[in-house]
Amino acid sequence: MTDTSRPRPAVEARGLHRRYGPSGAAGFEAVRGLDLTVAPGELFALLGTNGAGKTSTMEVLEGLAAPTAGEVRVLGLDPARDRAALRPRIGIMLQEGGFPGELTVAETGRCWSGLTTDSRTVDEALDLVGLLPRRSVRVKQLSGGERRRLDLAMALLGRPEVLFLDEPSTGLDPEARASVWRLIRELRAAGTTVLLTTHYLEEAEELADRLAIMHGGRVVAGGTVDEVLADHPARIGFELPERSGPHAALDLPSLPGAEPTIDGRRITLRTTDLQGTLTELLGWAARHRVPLGRLDARSASLEEAFLAIAASDAATTPQIGRAA
Amino acid sequence: MTAATTPAGRLLALGRAEATLLRRNRTAMFMALALPLVLVGTLRSVLNAAAEHTPGLDVNANMVVGAMGVVLLIVVYCNLTSAYTARRSDLVLKRLRTGEATDTEILLGTAVPSIGLALTQCLLLGVGGALLLDLPAPMNPLLLLAGLALTAALLTALAAVSSAVTKTVETAGITTLPLLLVAQLGSGLMVPLESLPDSVANVCRLLPTTPALQLLRIGWFGTDGSGPAENFAGTWGQAATPLLLAVAWTAVAAWAARRWFRWEPRR
Numbered sequence: 345m346t347d348t349s350r351p352r353p354a355v356e357a358r359g360l361h362r363r364y365g366p367s368g369a370a371g372f373e374a375v376r377g378l379d380l381t382v383a384p385g386e387l388f389a390l391l392g393t394n395g396a397g398k399t400s401t402m403e404v405l406e407g408l409a410a411p412t413a414g415e416v417r418v419l420g421l422d423p424a425r426d427r428a429a430l431r432p433r434i435g436i437m438l439q440e441g442g443f444p445g446e447l448t449v450a451e452t453g454r455c456w457s458g459l460t461t462d463s464r465t466v467d468e469a470l471d472l473v474g475l476l477p478r479r480s481v482r483v484k485q486l487s488g489g490e491r492r493r494l495d496l497a498m499a500l501l502g503r504p505e506v507l508f509l510d511e512p513s514t515g516l517d518p519e520a521r522a523s524v525w526r527l528i529r530e531l532r533a534a535g536t537t538v539l540l541t542t543h544y545l546e547e548a549e550e551l552a553d554r555l556a557i558m559h560g561g562r563v564v565a566g567g568t569v570d571e572v573l574a575d576h577p578a579r580i581g582f583e584l585p586e587r588s589g590p591h592a593a594l595d596l597p598s599l600p601g602a603e604p605t606i607d608g609r610r611i612t613l614r615t616t617d618l619q620g621t622l623t624e625l626l627g628w629a630a631r632h633r634v635p636l637g638r639l640d641a642r643s644a645s646l647e648e649a650f651l652a653i654a655a656s657d658a659a660t661t662p663q664i665g666r667a668a
Numbered sequence: 669m670t671a672a673t674t675p676a677g678r679l680l681a682l683g684r685a686e687a688t689l690l691r692r693n694r695t696a697m698f699m700a701l702a703l704p705l706v707l708v709g710t711l712r713s714v715l716n717a718a719a720e721h722t723p724g725l726d727v728n729a730n731m732v733v734g735a736m737g738v739v740l741l742i743v744v745y746c747n748l749t750s751a752y753t754a755r756r757s758d759l760v761l762k763r764l765r766t767g768e769a770t771d772t773e774i775l776l777g778t779a780v781p782s783i784g785l786a787l788t789q790c791l792l793l794g795v796g797g798a799l800l801l802d803l804p805a806p807m808n809p810l811l812l813l814a815g816l817a818l819t820a821a822l823l824t825a826l827a828a829v830s831s832a833v834t835k836t837v838e839t840a841g842i843t844t845l846p847l848l849l850v851a852q853l854g855s856g857l858m859v860p861l862e863s864l865p866d867s868v869a870n871v872c873r874l875l876p877t878t879p880a881l882q883l884l885r886i887g888w889f890g891t892d893g894s895g896p897a898e899n900f901a902g903t904w905g906q907a908a909t910p911l912l913l914a915v916a917w918t919a920v921a922a923w924a925a926r927r928w929f930r931w932e933p934r935r
Contacts (some may be wrong), residue, residue, distance in 0.1 A: 408762070460768060
């Protein structure tokens with residue numbers, strides 16, 4: 345029986361390692377000691393640059409690959425060893441679909457429905473993702489976005505307790521993305537645990553209860569969106585006019601909680617209280633009639649946090665996307 | 669209400685989808701359907717010359733059993749090697765592994781339509797042979813069925829092994845060639861083993877596909893062509909060695925398939 349005071353995590357990984365190829369320099373360690381806990385009913389986003397190890401991690405959690413080291417539990421079961429017991433309770437959407445191009449949408453659904461315990465009807469699943477009008481179309485004739493939605497529909501056939509979504513909205517147009525987000529929110533509201541990967545920061549900010557940012561095979565930041573942002577202050581940038589001279593910063597009022605960086609005339613303030621610091625700054629500028637050139641104020645965003653983390657390792661180029 | 673899925677239900681679901689794909693694959697369908705007709709036409713002249721070497725088996729008997737063997741090779745072995753390779757490169761196999769079907773069910777389910785089609789054609793060849801070519805009724809139907817089942821199982825496993833070294837559907841024609849040649853030339857399909865020198869024939873009897881195909885001959889005609897026909901009871905003695913060898917080869921091929929089969933393309 346589950347301990348009701350502290351519910352068993354829906355997904356748990358401890359000290360997870362995954363290595364491709366032989367040990368030593370010839371191989372590659374994609375996941376290097378990852379810890380992860382997803383509570384039941386939670387929507388958890390795994391963020392990272394390309395090559396951060398997100399998909400390698402997901403494949404282990406899904407039971408498609410065995411970890412090189414470490415412990416994995418999904419609903420208390422070992423996803424690789426207890427595959428047969430676990431499969432009827434989880435739904436998986438891989439990063440790339442895997443449906444034969446020569447089958448129609450409905451034929452694909454019928455096959456998957458036959459492979460799914462207590463399956464929804466095919467039309468019900470297709471309707472969830474708005475693909476019902478396309479049911480007689482061959483998969484090869486679907487657009488990339490439609491294929492992603494077909495993939496999602498197949499993952500939802502069995503009304504899973506835990507849903508693994510590897511980049512669910514990649515390739516979707518803005519309208520389809522909005523409807524997929526709405527669907528994911530509805531599933532979460534109905535109690536489904538969702539673990540998704542994304543490189544759209546906006547997607548994690550919109551959807552996730554908690555998130556983890558992966559970099560170089562490890563989780564480098566994690567928590568709620570607010571917790572992750574707390575470590576990353578807001579930023580105000582502006583240029584002081586020429587006549588203020590090289591010691592411009594000395595003219596600045598003391599701004600509590602703000603940390604100035606000076607680069608010639610360009611001043612960058614990092615602050616945890618954006619509104620307070622900005623009010624002080626603008627008041628000071630108005631009183632002294634100082635024009636603030638190229639003024640720019642930005643609250644902490646995942647993007648900022650993400651860039652800061654990616655920049656901490658110059659060897660990897662961050663490839664972040666913005667939801668269009 | 670739908671309940672938990674069963675192995676049979678999952679095989680049916682996979683098999684039905686794969687049958688639809690097979691039906692829509694013009695090349696595979698043409699090969700599968702035109703082949704038996706072409707074979708019956710061409711094998712006859714080849715085997716006319718060989719008939720004198722096989723006491724107890726005439727041209728027609730050799731031809732029908734040979735055609736069955738080639739049909740099984742092309743429709744089960746070649747077709748499935750392509751199918752496994754295609755499903756792997758389209759990531760269909762990887763996606764299926766995220767579902768409830770076990771690994772074995774995924775491979776068998778994919779094979780169901782090809783095996784079904786090949787066995788149907790064998791049945792037609794058999795019935796056609798009996799009616800049109802005046803062949804006798806099978807001496808030992810159990811051995812005949814065992815031979816068909818073992819050949820189908822062996823070729824399915826070998827197709828899985830072959831697809832492990834096949835990167836694309838286009839190269840499947842090359843990777844299937846060695847076994848195809850060995851089986852056609854060395855398993856008595858085109859050239860009766862009895863027309864070969866003894867030492868060569870003895871080696872050929874140990875080849876992977878020979879024992880299972882020998883069972884077809886012994887089961888139907890009471891002899892593999894090396895001596896006069898036996899009666900029902902006598903066929904068991906003659907079939908013992910090929911039966912054991914066929915089971916052993918099938919087990920080895922199944923083990924190799926489990927060991928080397930790849931579920932997703934190399935990165």
